[in-house]
Structure formats: C-alpha cells, structure tokens
Amino acid sequence: MPELPRTLADPLRSFADDSGEAAPGLRESLRRAETEPDEASYLHAVAGLCGARLLTPIVAAGELSADGSDKQAEMSTVMLQDAGGRRAMLVFTGVDAVRAWDRTARPVPATLDKVAEATLAGGAVALLVDLAGPHPLVLEQPVLAELARGRRLVALEDGGFGWMQVAAPPEQP
Known part of the structure; x- marks a missing residue:
C-alpha cells in the first residue's frame, strides 16, 4: 500500500481546543x-x-497485550474495500460518530482537503463520511479531486456553488 501523506496530523495544533463535537449545522446539511x-x-x-x-x-x-494496550502496534488509517476492489477512506464529523463505528479508533483532526489528498494518495476512489451515521455521505470524483487540490466548495449568493482555492500561508523568513 502506498504511504499516505504525513499531513493528516498537521492540523492538531489548529484544533487544540476542539471539543470533538460536529460543527454546528453540519449534520443538518448531511x-x-x-x-x-x-x-x-x-x-x-x-x-x-x-x-x-x-x-x-x-x-x-x-x-x-493481554490488557488490550498496544504492544508493538503500528497505527494506520482505515480503508474499506468492496468486492470489486474499489477502496474508500473513512472520515467522521465528531467523536460520537467515530465511537459509533469503532470504540477503539483514535480520532485525528484534519481538514477535508488533507483527507481528500490522503484518500487519493492511498489509492482509494471514495471518501465515506460518518459511515455508521447519523447521516452518511459519499464523496467521489470529480469532487474528491478538486478537494485534494486544496480547493473548497462554497455556496454563492446567487444560490449556485463555486470552487475557492485556499491560499498557502506566506513563507516566514
């Protein structure tokens, strides 16, 4: 399996005060x-x-080990594969949704663009959001590719949608 980008954990500092709850209004949209x-x-x-x-x-x-703690365990992201060999990566909106899927999983905060990038780098063709509920959603091409390029989908004032490119922070001297 190809190595996933090591950027999934980078946002940890950005989410230091995160309660683990889904963003307000997000689950209603789902x-x-x-x-x-x-x-x-x-x-x-x-x-x-x-x-x-x-x-x-x-x-x-x-x-x-016998008590269930890690002995010599490696940690890895989760990929699911269907009978046809298509793979999907999982992501969740809140700690409760992670626990509903697997109580032993460790949630790592990330942004959608980084998760989409890791999904494609890992050879997956889909991203499954909140697989165990409360409201699952599947992201596939071409949306997944746009997200992996660092773009964000935004609602426009006229009721339509557009892609916004997220600018990289300026380099520090």
Missing part, C-alpha cells in the same frame, strides 16, 4: 443530503464539510 437526495443538498453538505474540522480514525494494526 441529513438533508441523505433525505433530500438532489444536487443542491449534496453540494451544501460538501460545502459544510469544507469548513469543518473532521476526524480521521486511526486504528492499531499489530500486536496487543
């Missing part, structure tokens, strides 16, 4: 995308995800 499956609802949900802190689950992939 609910609408699930219950009103049209393009506008889907794009509103994606735009909401673009501005939110997300949680990537990290799980132990190795030996555990």
Whole structure:
C-alpha cells in the first residue's frame, strides 16, 4: 500500500481546543443530503464539510497485550474495500460518530482537503463520511479531486456553488 501523506496530523495544533463535537449545522446539511437526495443538498453538505474540522480514525494494526494496550502496534488509517476492489477512506464529523463505528479508533483532526489528498494518495476512489451515521455521505470524483487540490466548495449568493482555492500561508523568513 502506498504511504499516505504525513499531513493528516498537521492540523492538531489548529484544533487544540476542539471539543470533538460536529460543527454546528453540519449534520443538518448531511441529513438533508441523505433525505433530500438532489444536487443542491449534496453540494451544501460538501460545502459544510469544507469548513469543518473532521476526524480521521486511526486504528492499531499489530500486536496487543493481554490488557488490550498496544504492544508493538503500528497505527494506520482505515480503508474499506468492496468486492470489486474499489477502496474508500473513512472520515467522521465528531467523536460520537467515530465511537459509533469503532470504540477503539483514535480520532485525528484534519481538514477535508488533507483527507481528500490522503484518500487519493492511498489509492482509494471514495471518501465515506460518518459511515455508521447519523447521516452518511459519499464523496467521489470529480469532487474528491478538486478537494485534494486544496480547493473548497462554497455556496454563492446567487444560490449556485463555486470552487475557492485556499491560499498557502506566506513563507516566514
């Protein structure tokens, strides 16, 4: 398996005071995308995800001691694979959603663009948001590729949507 970019954990400092709860209004957008499956609802949900802190689950992939603690375990992100060999990466909107999926997973905060980049770098073709609920959403191409390029989907005043490029911070001398 190709090595994933080491940028998933970079946002840790940015989220130091994070409570682990889903961003306000985000799950309502996901609910609408699930219950009103049209393009506008889907794009509103994606735009909401673009501005939110997300949680990537990290799980132990190795030996555990008798008490269940890591013995010589390596930590890895989670990829799911369907019968046809297509792979997807998981991401969650809050700690509660991570725990509903796997109580032993360790949530690592990240932004959607970094998660999308890691998804494609890992050979996956989809990103599964809140797989165990409360309102799952699947991100695939071409949306996933735009996100991986560091772009964010934004709602425009006229009711449409557009891609915004996030500028890199200026280099410090």
